[in-house]
Structure formats: structure tokens, C-alpha cells
Amino acid sequence: MNYYLGVDGGGSKTLAVVSDSAGRIVGRGESGCGNHQLGVDLANRNIREAVAMALLQAKVEQTEIEFAMFGLAGADREADFQILRPMIANIGFNKHSIVCDTVIGLRAGTKQQDGVVMICGSGTNCYGINKRGEAFQCGGFGYAFGDFGGGSELAVEVFRSVIRSWEGRERNTLLTQAxxxxxxxxxxxxxxxxxxxxxxxxxxxxxxxxxxxxxxxEVARGILRRQGIELGLAASAVIRKLGMQHDKFDLVMVGSVLTRGDSEYLTPYIQKEVSGIAPDCNMRILTMEPVAGAILLAMEQSGSNVDNSVYEHLEERLSVKEIKTAWAID
Known part of the structure; x- marks a missing residue:
């Protein structure tokens, strides 16, 4: 029996899971922040702790792991990988790889190896990979670098709209009393x-x-409308850059702002932007923990066969509960 390790290291928590070759989760470990941009030593300690917990629960030795895949927030540029490569290598897995957490989010949300993922949690990000294996990331670096929105910036939009309404620069809004x-x-x-x-x-x-x-x-709807349009523009940019206009693929939506049940104020604007250039794109909400994508990628990297039963086992243990109602900026 082969075993695989998947790690999802985010800004608020790190989740590590061990799976067997059938996709059955046999070990799980959780710890705090796994984003090196918020502290290299902190991220290193938390990643190691989550991995150790998962291995202990699985009763699996580190040497028994066929492949370990680390999906880490902040793994965006070569400057990041220069920090992360030695940090992860020192954990001691014979075969391992590091990707951005957007990559595992995409893989967890589609059964295809190509597609686009759109993230809107505390910030925004968009990433895609085409049938030729070419990848492109749009955004993820904040307002000054072209992004708009995500929970943190939307909160500022709420606050400033209340101030503007009080001063007379904006119409009255229910956001004030709220x-x-x-x-x-x-x-x-x-x-x-x-x-x-x-x-x-x-x-x-x-x-x-x-x-x-x-x-x-209307003030609130206007802010959400702008968020939807901006997300649609980011996804459209990825699709065009990768030449996916005529492909059939999934656009996976990840993050609390997008996965709420009332995302109806956002998704029509995303869909309008995207469907105009990629009519065969299928929008879907992520229903599994992103760490499932790390397991799937680990299996594929080692040459293992991923069939429907693997997805079924992963969904059984890694489904996102209350996906329609959760509000937890991550």
C-alpha cells in the first residue's frame, strides 16, 4: 500500500492529511499559519507540526510516504521558492513538491487536469492551467498591483461608504446602521x-x-457588482493568456466571499465576463477541502492512477461542510 501526504498551508491554518492509494484519509493534522510571508519560522514550525500529527494519526512513517505535495499560500514567485525549497526539503521527504495554494484549490475542484480557479477570501487571486500544461496567475498581490476586493478590502469599502454617506458624498445606505x-x-x-x-x-x-x-x-449591491466584474476580468485575462477560449473546462470558485449561499450578487457578473469569451466554461463552487487537491497532485506526480473511487473517498472525508452558509475569511 502506498501513502501520500497533502498539505494546505494558509494564512490562518495549516492542514495536513495522509491518504492511501485508494484515496482513503488515514491521518489528519492541523496547526496555525503556514504562510512564510507572515513569518518563516512560524510557518516552518506549523507545517512540521501539522505533518507530524497527520503521520502519527495515520501510524505511517515518513519514509513510507510515496510523495508529499505542499500547497502553500505565498508560494507565488521565485523569491518565495528560494525560501520555501530548503525549508520543505529539510522536513525530509524523499519525493516532494511545492505549489501555490491556488493550484491545489483548482485540482480539488475539478476532475480535469486543466481549468481555472478563482479565489476570493481575505484577498483575491486567479490561476489557470491549459491542456498543454502552461500556467498563468493573475492577481494575488493587492490593490496597488491591480487587484480589487476580497474580504479585507470589501470591509474597507463598507466603512468608507458609510463615511461618504454621512458626509453627503454618497446616497443613504443601510450599511450605516448595520x-x-x-x-x-x-x-x-x-x-x-x-x-x-x-x-x-x-x-x-x-x-x-x-x-x-x-x-x-443599492450601495451594497454596487460594491458586490464591482467585485463580481473584477473577478470576471481576472478570470478572462487568465483564459485569454492561456488560449482557453474554445476549451471545455471548469472555473472553480474558492473562498468565503464566493461560496456563500447569497453569492447571487456576484456570480452573474463573473459569468457575464467569462461566458463572453469562453462559452464552454462551467462555473462550480469548491466542495472539498483544497488539501484534497494536494493529495490528487501527489498521486499524479508519482504516476498513480486516479479513478472515480479516489474522488469518492476524498469527498467522504474532506467535503466542505456548510459550504453555502459559512463566513470565515481565510
Missing amino acids: TLRTLGFASVEQMFHAYLDEGVRVPHYLAKLLFEVAGED
Whole structure:
């Protein structure tokens, strides 16, 4: 029996799983932040801890792992890999590889080896790979580098819309009372001065207010509409760069902003942008933990056959629960 290790190292948590050759999960380990950009030593320690826990639960020795695949947030550029290659190599797996967490998110969301993944959690990112194995990433580096949105920026859009409405630069919005209630202020003026005087950052959870009032509020709908259009533009850019306009593939949507049940305020705008250039693209919400993609890639890297039973076993243990209602910026 061969065993495979998959690791999903994100900004808030690291998840490691051990699978046998049939896709049955035999070990699981969790720890904290696995993004080296938030601290190399912190990420190294947490990745090692999650891996050790998974191996211990699986009762599998490290030498028994046929292939280990690490999907890590922040693994975007060569400068990142210069840090990550020795860090992961020192863990000691004979055969291993490192990819960005967008790559394992895509692989977990489609049975094809080509496709596009769109992430909208705390930030945004888009990645694709075509039938020839050519890959392209669009975004993931913040507003100054072309991105718009994600939970953190949407929260700022909520806050500034409330300020603009109070000042008269924006129409009245239901976001005002929702924001004051959430932050515990009696008035916008009080909130305005408190945040300036204390230098407080806008909390990311304000983003959820957009969905709460969007049904009756044009300001909220306008912000979500812009987010949808921007995500559609990113996906379209990836599709064009990779020449996938006439291919049949899945566009996998990942992250709390996209996987909520009320993403109806976003997805029509994404679909409009994408369907105009790739009519055979199929939009789907990720229903398995991204770490499932790491297991699938590990199997494929080692030359193992991935059949439907593998997907069934992975879905049995790694399905994303409450995918339609969860709000957890990751």
C-alpha cells in the first residue's frame, strides 16, 4: 500500500492529511499559519507540526510516504521558492513538491487536469492551467498591483461608504446602521473620530454586511457588482493568456466571499465576463477541502492512477461542510 501526504498551508491554518492509494484519509493534522510571508519560522514550525500529527494519526512513517505535495499560500514567485525549497526539503521527504495554494484549490475542484480557479477570501487571486500544461496567475498581490476586493478590502469599502454617506458624498445606505450596530457606535461621527484618533484598522468581518443588506440596498449591491466584474476580468485575462477560449473546462470558485449561499450578487457578473469569451466554461463552487487537491497532485506526480473511487473517498472525508452558509475569511 502506498501513502501520500497533502498539505494546505494558509494564512490562518495549516492542514495536513495522509491518504492511501485508494484515496482513503488515514491521518489528519492541523496547526496555525503556514504562510512564510507572515513569518518563516512560524510557518516552518506549523507545517512540521501539522505533518507530524497527520503521520502519527495515520501510524505511517515518513519514509513510507510515496510523495508529499505542499500547497502553500505565498508560494507565488521565485523569491518565495528560494525560501520555501530548503525549508520543505529539510522536513525530509524523499519525493516532494511545492505549489501555490491556488493550484491545489483548482485540482480539488475539478476532475480535469486543466481549468481555472478563482479565489476570493481575505484577498483575491486567479490561476489557470491549459491542456498543454502552461500556467498563468493573475492577481494575488493587492490593490496597488491591480487587484480589487476580497474580504479585507470589501470591509474597507463598507466603512468608507458609510463615511461618504454621512458626509453627503454618497446616497443613504443601510450599511450605516448595520456598521454602527456591528462596531458598537451611536453615530457615524463618533465612529469617524474614534477610528482616526486610535488608528484602528477596519475589521474584515464588516464585509459580511454587504450580503446582509444587498437585497434592499443599492450601495451594497454596487460594491458586490464591482467585485463580481473584477473577478470576471481576472478570470478572462487568465483564459485569454492561456488560449482557453474554445476549451471545455471548469472555473472553480474558492473562498468565503464566493461560496456563500447569497453569492447571487456576484456570480452573474463573473459569468457575464467569462461566458463572453469562453462559452464552454462551467462555473462550480469548491466542495472539498483544497488539501484534497494536494493529495490528487501527489498521486499524479508519482504516476498513480486516479479513478472515480479516489474522488469518492476524498469527498467522504474532506467535503466542505456548510459550504453555502459559512463566513470565515481565510
